Amino acid sequence: RKEVEQDPGPFNVPEGATVAFNCTYSNSASQSFFWYRQDCRKEPKLLMSVYSSGNEDGRFTAQLNRASQYISLLIRDSKLSDSATYLCVVNGAGGTSYGKLTFGQGTILTVHP
Amino acid sequence: SAVISQKPSRDICQRGTSLTIQCQVDSQVTMMFWYRQQPGQSLTLIATANQGSEATYESGFVIDKFPISRPNLTFSTLTVSNMSPEDSSIYLCSAGQGGGYEQFFGPGTRLTVL
Numbered sequence: 001r002k003e004v005e006q007d008p009g010p011f012n013v014p015e016g017a018t019v020a021f022n023c024t025y026s027n028s029a030s031q032s033f034f035w036y037r038q039d040c041r042k043e044p045k046l047l048m049s050v051y052s053s054g055n056e057d058g059r060f061t062a063q064l065n066r067a068s069q070y071i072s073l074l075i076r077d078s079k080l081s082d083s084a085t086y087l088c089v090v091n092g093a094g095g096t097s098y099g100k101l102t103f104g105q106g107t108i109l110t111v112h113p
Numbered sequence: 114s115a116v117i118s119q120k121p122s123r124d125i126c127q128r129g130t131s132l133t134i135q136c137q138v139d140s141q142v143t144m145m146f147w148y149r150q151q152p153g154q155s156l157t158l159i160a161t162a163n164q165g166s167e168a169t170y171e172s173g174f175v176i177d178k179f180p181i182s183r184p185n186l187t188f189s190t191l192t193v194s195n196m197s198p199e200d201s202s203i204y205l206c207s208a209g210q211g212g213g214y215e216q217f218f219g220p221g222t223r224l225t226v227l
Contacts, residue, residue, distance in 0.1 A: 032213035043205055043218040044156065046114075087155060091213055099144055099211040103155040 001026050003102045006088045010108035017078045021107050023071040023088030032091040033064055035073045037084045038106065044087055047073075078111045085109070115140055115208050117219035125225045126196055133192045134222045136206035141186035143211040147179070150203045150221070159204075162189040196226045 006023045013019050025033075033050040048055065050062040050071055061074040071088055088104035116139040126132050136145065145162040160181055161169040168181035183189040193200050203223050209216035 034215055043221050046215050046217065049215060099209075099213075100146070100158060100161065101156075101207075101216055102158075105155045 002105075003027065004088055004090050004104040006086075006104035006107050008105075008107070010110060012110045012112060013078055015078055015080060015111055015113055017111075018074065018076045019078060019109065020075075021073045021086055021088070021109075023073075023104055025069050025071070025088075025090045025102075027090075027092070028066075028069060030069075030090045030092045033071050034089040034091070034101075035060075035062055035071075036087040036089055036103075038087055039084050044103075047086070075109075078109075080111050080113065083109055083111045115142055115217045117206060117208055117217055119206060119219040119222050121222060122220065123223040123225075125227065128197050128226055130196055131192055131194045132196065132224060133190050134204055134206075136189045136191070136208075136219055138187045138208045142208040143186075144209050144216070145183060145189045146207045146209075146216065147181060147189070147191045148205045148207065148218075150205060152202075156205065159191070162191075162206075193224065196224075198226045200224065201226045 004025050035047040036044040037047045038044040048057050048062050050064045052064050054063045059076045063072045085106040085108050087106045090102050118137045120135045147159040148156040150156045158171050159174045162181050162183040164183045180192045203221045205221045206219045207216040
């Protein structure tokens with residue numbers, strides 16, 4: 001089983017749609033969780049941290065379920081500019097020491113007019 | 114957040130040669146890391162760059178192939194030694210305060226080995 005596993009995608013949605021990405025992680029001892037966004041030929045950029053209580057930043061909502069080892073990202077009212085690869089990232093997964101990040105394989109989102 | 118720069122941004126190299134990539138952070142950070150991202154794939158951690166001591170390498174990566182320096186809290190280098198075409202990839206450095214905190218990434222170095 002992969003340490004961090006994401007929906008394979010790709011997702012192709014129209015502007016204004018709501019889209020959800022899911023991610024699971026294998027190490028129950030993992031400490032912190034993030035969603036990063038990576039545009040084509042660019043570096044990953046932090047989109048948001050994910051907290052146990054769930055957190056929202058504008059059109060983006062992240063949820064964490066520690067019991068199920070499951071992370072989600074919801075994007076509402078999709079914009080063309082949301083088109084990117086979304087990376088689920090776990091800190092301290094797979095037996096690595098705290099402070100190291102493990103990346104999922106990424107989910108490609110394309111928002112079309 | 115930290116602002117991170119890398120040099121060079123890209124290079125085309127001959128097999129058997131070595132390339133040193135520099136990573137500069139605009140503020141002191143606890144942790145610096147080096148990643149590789151091969152075409153169409155996600156990021157794989159190469160090593161943690163430790164200030165004042167030897168880097169900590171992940172499984173599959175060795176110091177002879179990827180020597181790393183970190184002389185202070187804002188700067189690190191990664192050398193890709195004795196390159197082969199299989200080393201063609203994007204190399205990214207990241208920085209953060211460690212623990213459960215997020216990391217910020219440099220723009221990457223796109224390496225092509227002929």
